[in-house]
Ligand SMILES: Nc1ncnc2c1ncn2[C@@H]1O[C@H](COP(=O)(O)OP(=O)(O)O)[C@@H](O)[C@H]1O
């Protein structure tokens with residue numbers, strides 16, 4: 001059997017802020033369990049806040065440029081410890097406790113992706129789709145892959161990948177739908193009102209005028225790129241609103257729809 005015989009998978013990305021209070025994630029994970037009855041799900045998570053907290057504790061400075069962390073190679077052990085270690089294991093454990101057959105993985109597990117070095121930011125990777133066999137096998141067996149955004153270059157260097165780019169890459173790999181869950185209800189306009197749908201031209205305008213910036217800019221650009229390749233619209237919604245996730249999983253509108 002291959003993925004073509006499975007219903008279209010849903011890739012759900014959880015940002016780091018959602019992961020600050022793991023117990024608060026329970027309603028969302030219960031919704032994932034519900035969605036899994038009808039279609040396969042892959043979780044991809046961030047952990048930017050947790051990385052910042054550890055680096056600060058260690059007295060290391062760190063800056064983000066256009067929403068992405070500049071990462072000296074010497075910081076990779078800490079990035080790996082947080083993303084692929086602490087956050088990944090906590091999320092995988094909580095999912096398992098709630099009855100999901102979760103499997104924690106780095107982004108490069110089984111060659112699922114490889115990452116090109118973004119030398120302008122140091123040991124940062126831009127993930128590219130690789131071999132989907134591992135994920136397909138897990139999804140066929142009813143497992144829930146839980147992937148961190150720790151990437152690997154073709155020559156074996158671990159790289160810090162932004163988790164929105166990671167999730168977009170997995171969605172591209174699996175030709176799946178993508179929902180980016182974050183700490184706001186969706187993309188907001190100048191008046192802080194929810195934008196219900198946005199196309200490429202509007203996105204360029206919002207980014208140019210800095211209405212969309214920082215982490216949301218990375219999300220929007222990653223989503224637009226994969227939406228155009230996959231010819232699927234992509235959603236940004238709040239992790240605190242499990243109903244929004246259920247609506248999106250079942251084809252109803254919620255949050256902001258990024259059109260191709
Ligand atoms: N136009 C916008 N609409 C909503 N959020 C925005 C916008 N522009 C910038 N942001 C910021 O983007 C943040 C979400 O991105 P990010 O912090 O990277 O979250 P995550 O950790 O979930 O990926 C919001 O909390 C907000 O501060």
Ligand SMILES: CC(=O)N[C@@H](CCC(=O)OP(=O)(O)O)C(=O)O
Pocket residue numbers: 014015016017045046047048049051067068069070124125149160161162163164215
């Ligand atoms: C290169 C880069 O920016 N990597 C991110 C990886 C984690 C991430 O993206 O986490 P959120 O989704 O919680 O923001 C970082 O170091 O913060």
